[in-house]
Amino acid sequence: MTFTTPEIAWAPLAPLMIVLGAAAAAILVESFVRAPERRRAVQLLLSLVALLAAAGTAVVQWATLDGAGTVVLADMVTVDRQALAWQVLILVFGVLGTLLFASRTRAGEEAFTPLGSVAPGSTEETLARRKGFQVTEVFPLALFAVGGMMLFTAVTDLIFLFVALEVFSLPLYILVALARRRRFLSHEGALKYFLLGAFSSAILLFGAAFLYGATGTTAYAGISAGIATAAGVDPLILAGAVMVIVGLLFKIGAVPFHSWTPDAYQGAPTPVTAFMGAATKAAATAALLRVVYEAFYGLEWELSWLIWIVAIASMLLGTVVALVQTDLKRMLAYSSVAHAGFILVAFAGFPDGxxxxxxxxxxSYGLATMGAFAVISQVREKAEDGAVLGEATRLGQWAGLGRRSPLLAGAMALFLLSFAGIPLTAGFIGKFVAFAAAVSEGAWPLVLIAVIASAAAAFFYVRLIVLMFLTDVPEGQEDAVEIEFSPYARIVVLVTAALVILLGIVPGPVLSAFENAGVLLLGAAG
Amino acid sequence: MDPINFVILASILFAIGAAAVLLRRNAIIAFMGVELMLNAANLALVAFSRMHGEIDGQIMAFFVLVVAAAEVVVGLAIIIAVFRARQTISLDEPAELKG
Amino acid sequence: MVNPVLFWIIAAITVIPAFSLLFARKAVHVAMSIVLVMVGLAAAYITLGAPFLGMVQIVVYTGAVMMLFLFVLMLVGVDQREDLKETIKGQRWIGLFTAAGLGAFLVSVVGRVTVAVSDTPVQGDPDVVAVLLFEKYVLVIEVLGFLLITAAVGALVLTHTPRLKPRRTQLEVQRDRVLAGADPVNKPMPGVYARHNALDVPALDPEGQPIDHSVSRVLKIRNQTQEGVEFRAALEDPSRKEGDR
Amino acid sequence: MLDLTWLLIAVPLASAAFLLLAGRRADAWGHWVGVAASGTAFLVGLGALIQMLGEDAHHREHAVHLFSWIPGGALDLDAGLLVDPLSMTFVMLVTFVGTLIHVYSVAYMEHDPDRRRFFAYLNLFVAAMLLLVLADSYLLLFVGWEGVGLASYLLIGFWNHKPEYATAANKAFIVNRVGDMGLIIAMGLMFTYFGALDFEGVFAAADGASTAQLTAIGLMLLVAACGKSAQFPLQSWLGDAMAGPTPVSALIHAATMVTAGVYLIVRSAPIYAGAPAAQTTVAAIGAFTLILGAVIGMAKDDIKKALAASTMSQIGYMMLAAGLGPVGYAFAIFHLVTHGFFKAGMFLGAGSVMHGMNDQVDMRRFGALRTAMVTTWVTFGLGWLAILGVPPFSGFWSKDKIIEAAFVGEGAQPWILGGAALIGAGLTAFYMSRLFFMTFHGKARWTDDQHPHESPALMTVPMIILAVGSAFLGLFLALGDRFATWLEPVTGHAEHHEPVLPIPVIMIATLLLVALGVWVAWRKYGAADVPETAPAASLATIAARNDMFQDSVNRGVFERPGTHLTRTLVYADAALVDGAVDKTAGGWARTGESVRKTQNGQVRSYALTMLVGLVIVILVVVQGGL
Known part of the structure; x- marks a missing residue:
């Protein structure tokens, strides 16, 4: 065998390399900058610079893209406008998430435990807290996750898909376990998330093996060609395709692969929930789009069953269970399950739109999610002695928030209305274009269910708005809740609120940008 | 004998691994079940690789090996963290997040 | 094509130990069985023309991954037995049924298809694998590097405890001991030089007083001590010399 | 001025944003900013109207392009305004009445610490309402539609210190959501069938569409209209919405927002033109609601709820007219405008009464207020005459025309619709007179701590202006068919049809029924004493209490069937509609609770769920796909 140095088009991978390179550099920072406070500052700066630089590079690439895009190294990675659009989106979530990671309460507490390895409630934990320990590794871990997600949106090979899935999942599993308060819940969430995540990725891998067996390749293009030509292996292809899609549906959080969502959302530190909720769903949707349109497009009729069943189940279950939730983070988790259903509605019939x-x-969904969790991170329980505790996530604790902090409550109401798809918010346009895409392929019964589900979903969003604005603080509870002021979190609230409104009123430019992104370089869809 | 039989073997191992996740309370054993599922996928990949007369499948199995090793490290770290907090590795015990 | 005898041997040493995952009580037994499964898989790889992968499987899985599992098992208590009684209603039967159903279905799917078998098997020797790894799959290799960093960092974050208190010197330890009222050197040994060397007789201090705590606590509880009766008597009445007895 | 119509929306919206963000320091003068914003909108509208009047009748339709909204893809939609006589009519109504109510609110809300917020919401409402009527596409209309819903919701629950008010706000929202679904589904159908959502595109495509398609769209639009305009069976929220401050009831729940459904139907005329079945349904719903509203009005003792029932009934007239097609469109809008004036005026009058009576709303506690509140009495009285349809006051010109139009047609339809409209007129006369006499005439039934007094000028002046409008606007607009001609470019020219009865007969019958209603009401509530507590439910007791054999006409014509019908309908209203809402909500919650149990916290159960899911989908796909 002779070895020929592979030709790799590095330029299209620049945003990815910036992020992953910065993550590796940040690990070095961990070893060489000893003082926690300085290390934190360096990490934050490094993360923000890397993410913004990567976003800038991606935008430049968008502007100067040669033709439809570039295929890097024998079908492994495709960088086209679709990938760039998603990457920019994930980078935006990354920047907002990093700001949330860095936000602190007035008392100088961040959302993460000072030391992940000590038992909750132990003297060591107290000692570590007193000594000002900080797990600044969360920043590089977040960078790794962002890098993995960016890769996830661009890979066009099932094995690389599996690797990218793990690259962004592993940091998330760790991050979920690092909450400062309610660490038992945090551990529990991480354990569940990890075990089910590993379970689902094994399913995905087995599906990939089947597809490889049926078509002799794991490249999307090859699979697509294989589906068209291969004879006698249909069951293998179908079973493999279903298992791969199930692996991705797990990450999207669609029923019945959603069970991790509420537990991980509730257990994770709120900034991680925000980042995870927004970015994971985006990355998984991007990967699902790509694999469906580039590899499984020929299976449209067979897979439509799967899409319909899962979409309907997700919308109904997410909505119905969210109605009876009493914990805010859990309610939003179930709402995310319902949103997974709405996302799948757009897949019905595989419309180009x-x-x-x-x-x-x-x-629109990610920005509202980020903003909502940023608001949650600002509403804290307060102990009898005036010490500020963890987030007040019980719904009842939000009663009368509109009087305490009209701006925070107003922003929250805006995000909730956006989730509900009320006009003049980004969520309305988002739902509109997604459902319009499905209608264009004649999937109107599904859209009808989606419309009914989103109308029903409005109930529980509105219930919180009513609680915030039309209900008084319960007697004797006036001092039980404290409004925190963390500049970084406030910035996130402000930016996301502004974007949600902006995208709701003048979505034109962004929509047309994504319109350009709607062409896949290797699309079997054409 | 047709190498496809190894794929059948892989399917059986996959199902056993999945059953372990469903049935075992011990987190480490459940996790070993996941490892078995990954290895089953590897066996299928290698068998198909042999059938297609190319070694791409083996390379993929190689990658899976590395990924699985990394996953084991993180998984066991989480299990240890849970053990330190609760003094148990039973999967049934941490069940406060529900509903 | 594969030797059927070899196949059945491999099938036996993979599937049978694998069932320990479901039915063995002790986690260590499960781990050892899985080691056997991994070796069986390595044998399968070698049979299927992947000798390098087979070796790597043994090194990585039996040598590293399963050892790591055993290590953690030691950490959490190696002799933990698990009660196999099911606590969640219906979980066992529905679970077994579903898993068996999935297995049966996958087997039927595989059985239904015919995949052509290549007549020119390629041996996955290291040189062949290396070239492909670093030509076509070089990007994956590079990304895997980041995965391994993540894993290492993650493990450290979740398990490594740095020194929380400064290391104390011997001097500090001794000073604290003395300040706390402990004996400056050692606890005095029981027995009296040249008179008694029994463990049940308290030592005497320079003033001739018996030192009670020099006798083992256990003996006191059992009421088997001498409590230095005679020495106390001598102290109370200086006229009575020890030698008088 | 027409190019500046975007200011109509922008100015109140900016003012609302300013007031919400300004904080406490704007408390002292913020309300005047709100008044100024509304006033500015009125002036802009007036300028546009004058310019439009100067134009040739066939060039009065102007499209104002704002920006590209949803570009590309399956649907290319711009945000734009459609300024034509129909939307101008609404602009003038909304801004004029709106500004008056803003002024009124300055005094009415004087002692409320949150007055600034109140004005912000009012401005928000004005902006949203103007967006609704000016939008040039169904989608943009929907934005305004939701906007008015939101503003109404915020204003109903404005006094949030009372829990039942929050409940009322919630109920309004939920019922409106049902209506919204209708609009969303209608849009989905338009998009599916025609691939367009702008009025121009949809109406162009409607020409070639099948009757079935148009009927489906028309029915869905009707559902939307019923939700917004409190028509049967989605009427229940309007009464509860009276929990909001009275100026809100006047502006939103009488004059403007609740009439949006009528606007939607009239605007969608080209769709209904191809869907006679849907059109008839509109008329039937209108006719039924006008009777239902009137009957409910007879049973209510709460002055605001009685007025709300009256609103429901009057909108029933408008829907009836809109359901008659081109013959009725102009009269529907005409009645909408006159109703906007007299009903807003009466609500403000009710507010003035409450203002002087320590927020008492029970009419059985009023009486003989004409001496204490002369201005209120006179202005309210003009509104009363107007709604009765007494010539030459406004209501006569609009309502009589609707009754006449209802008698046009063939077969049984004109008799049913016309009959309903005719009887409705009599019922209206009865319950409105009952309300008027109970409040202003008879004996004083105040409690000791009440000292009725006239309201300040800031409140009475808007009432006077609206009263003048109630009196003479109808005559002014009806002369020479001015209003119908003005709307003709939008509603189309109506061929003249003869009603099944001669017009003078209808007119005389109407007036006779009205006179009868007034006379009965006078006998029962003006001349006789009104018990301070409502009579018990049993028919016999009522009859006994009301001098059983004295007034056989009363009992025979109104009371017995009236009471039965009233109680049945009110009961059905409470039990069926509210019950349906509650039951549905309860059912969802129960389902949620049971599904929630599957999330039992056990990770092994979760894995089992996933695996079962996998087996199901893989079986379905692989077996189904082969």
Whole structure:
């Protein structure tokens, strides 16, 4: 065998390399900058610079893209406008998430435990807290996750898909376990998330093996060609395709692969929940779009069963269970399950429009999610002695928030209305374009269910708005809740609120940008 | 004998691994079940690789090996963290997040 | 094509130990069985023309991954037995049924298809694998590097405890001991030089007083001590010399 | 001025944003900013109207392009305004009445610490309402539609210190959501069938569409209209919405927002033109609601709820007219405008009464207020005459025309619709007179701590202006068919049809029924004493209490069937509609609770769920796909 140095088009991978390179550099920072406070500052700066630089590079690439895009190294990675659009979206979530990671309470507490390895409630924990320990590794871990997600949106090979899935999942498993308060819940969430995540990725891998067996390749293009030509292996292809899609549906959080969502959302530190909720769903949707449109497009009729069943189940279950939730983070988790269903609606019939509608949908959903959790991170329980505790996530604790902090409550109401798809918010346009895509392929019964589900979903969003604005603080509870002021979190609230309104009123420019993204370089869809 | 039989073997191992996740309370054993599922996928990949007369499948199995090793490290770290907090590795015990 | 005898041997040493995952009580037994499964899989790889992968499987899985599992098992208590009684209603039967159903279905799917078998098997020797790894799959290799960093960092974050208190010197330890009122050197040994060397007789201090705590606590509880009766008597009445007895 | 119509929306919206963000320091003068914003909108609208009047009748339709809204893809939609006589009519109504109510609110809300917020919401409402009527596409209309819903919701629950008010706000929201679903589904159908959502595109495509398609769209639009305009069976929220401050009831729940459904139907005329079945349904719903509202009005003792029932009934007239097609469109809008004036005026009058009576709303506690509140009495009285349809006051010109139009047609339809409209007129006369006499005439039934007094000028002046409008606007607009001609470019020219009865007969019958209603009401509530507590439910007791054999006409014509019908309908209203809402909500919650149990916290159960899911989908796909 002779070895020929592979030709790799590095330039299209620049944003990815910036992020992953910065993550590796940040690990070095961990070893060489000893003082926690300085290390934190360096990490934050490094993360923000890397993410913004990567976003800038991606935008420049968008502007100067040669033709439809570039295929890097024998079908492994495809960088086209679709990938760039998603990457920019994930980078935006990354920047906002990093700001949330860095936000602190007035008392100088961040959301993460001072030391992940000590038992909750032990003297060591107290000692570590007193000594000002900080797990600044969360920043590089977040960078790794962002890098993995960016890769996830661009890979065009099932094995690389599996690797990218793990690259972004592993940091998330760790991050979920690092909450400062309620660490038992945090551990529990991480354990569940990890075990089920590993379970689902094994399913995905087995599906990939089947597809490899049926078509002799793991490249999307090859699979697509294989589906068209291969004879006698149909069951293998179908079973493999279903298992791969199930692996991705797990990450999207669609029923019945959703069970991890509420537990991980509730257990994780709120900034991680925000980042995870927004970015994971976006990355998984991007990967699902790509694998469906580039590899499984020929299976449209067979897979439509799967899409319909899962979409309907997700919308109904997410909505119905969210109605009876009493914990805010859990309620939003179930709402995310319902949103997974709405996302899948756009897949019905594999319309071309989904390629441009879903990036917008996920942008609107992700921004509102980020903003909502940023608001949650600002509403804290207060002990009798005036010490500020963890987030007040019981719904009842939000009663009368509109009087205490009209701006925070107003922003929250805006995000909730956006989730509900009320006009003049980004969520309305998002739902509109997503459902319009499905209607264009004649999937109107599904859209009808989606419309009914989103109307029903409005109930529990509105219930919180009523609680915030139309209910008084319960007697004797006036001092039980404290409004925190963390500049970084406030910035996130402000930016996301502004974007949600902006995208709701003048979505034009962004929509047309995504319209350009709606062409896949290797699309079997054409 | 047709190498496809190894794929059948892989399917059986996959199902056993999945059953372990469903049935075992011990987190480490459940996790070993996941490892078995990954290895089953590897066996299928290698068998198909042999059938297609190319070694791409083996390379993929190689990658899976590395990924699985990394996953084991993180998984066991989480299990240890849970053990330190609760003094148990039973999966049934941490069940406060529900509903 | 594969030797059927070899196949059945491999099938036996993979599937049978694998069932320990479901039915063995002790986690260590499960781990050792899985080691056997991994070796069986390595044998399968070698049979299927992947000798390098087979070796790597043994090194990585039996040598590293399963050892790591055993290590953690030691950490959490190696002799933990698990009660196999099911606590969640219906979980066992539905679970077994579903898993068996999935297995049966996958087997039927595989059985239904015919995949052509290549007549020119390629041996996955290291040189062949290396070239492919670093030509076509070089990007994956590079990304895997980041995965391994993540894993290492993650493990450290979740398990490594740095020194929380400064290391104390011997001097500090001794000073604290003395300040706390402990004996400056050692606890005095029981027995009296040249008179008694029994463990049940308290030592005497320079003033001739018996030192009670020099006798083992256990003996006191059992009421088997001498409590230095005679020495106390001598102290109370200086006229009575020890030698008088 | 027409190019500046975007200011109509922008100015109140900016003012609302300013007031919400300004904080406490704007408390002292913020309300005047709100008044100024509304006033500015009125002036802009007036300028546009004058310019439009100067134009040739066939060039009065102007499209104002704002920006590209949803570009590309399956649907290319711009945000734009459609300024034509129909939308101008609404602009003038909304801004004029709106500004008056803003002024009124300055005094009415004087002692409320949150007055600034109140004005912010009012401005928000004005902006949203104007967006609704000016939008040039169904989608943009929907934005305004939701906007008015939101503003109404915020204003109903404005006094949030009372829990039942929050409940009322919630109920309004939920019922409106049902209506919204209708609009969303209608849009989905338009998009599916025609691939367009702008009025121009949809109406162009409607020409070639099948009757079935148009009927489906028309029915869904009707559902939307019923939700917004409190028509049967989605009427229940309007009464509860009276929990909001009275100026809100006047502006939103009488004059403007609740009439949006009528606007939607009239605007969608080209769709209904191809869907006679849907059109008839509109008329039937309108006719039924006008009777239902009137009957409910007879049973209510709460002055605001009685007025709300009256609103429901009057909108029933408008829907009836809109359901008659081109013959009725102009009269529907005409009645909408006159109703906007007299009903807003009466609500303000009710507010003035409450203002002087320590927020008492029970009419059985009023009486003989004409001496204490002369201005209120006179202005309210003009509104009363107007709604009765007494010539030459406004209501006569609009309502009589609707009754006449209802008698046009063939077969049984004109008799049913016309009959309903005719009887409705009599019922209206009865319950409105009952309300008027109970409040202003008879004996004083105040409690000791009440000292009725006239309201300040800031409140009475808007009432006077609206009263003048109630009196003469109808005559002014009806002369020479001015209003119908003005709307003709939008509603289309109506061929003249003869009603099944001669017009003078209808007119005389109407007036006779009205006179009868007034006379009965006078006998029962003006001349006789009104018990301070409502009579018990049993028919016999009522009859006994009301001098059983004295007034056989009363009992025979109104009371017995009236009471039965009233109680049945009110009961059905409470039990069926509210019950349906509650039951549905309860059912969802129960389902949620049971599904929630599957999330039992056990990770092994979760894995089992996933695996079962996998087996199901893989079986379905692989077996189904082969």
């Amino acid at each position: 989904a390629l441009s509608a879903l990036p917008f949908y996920l942008a």
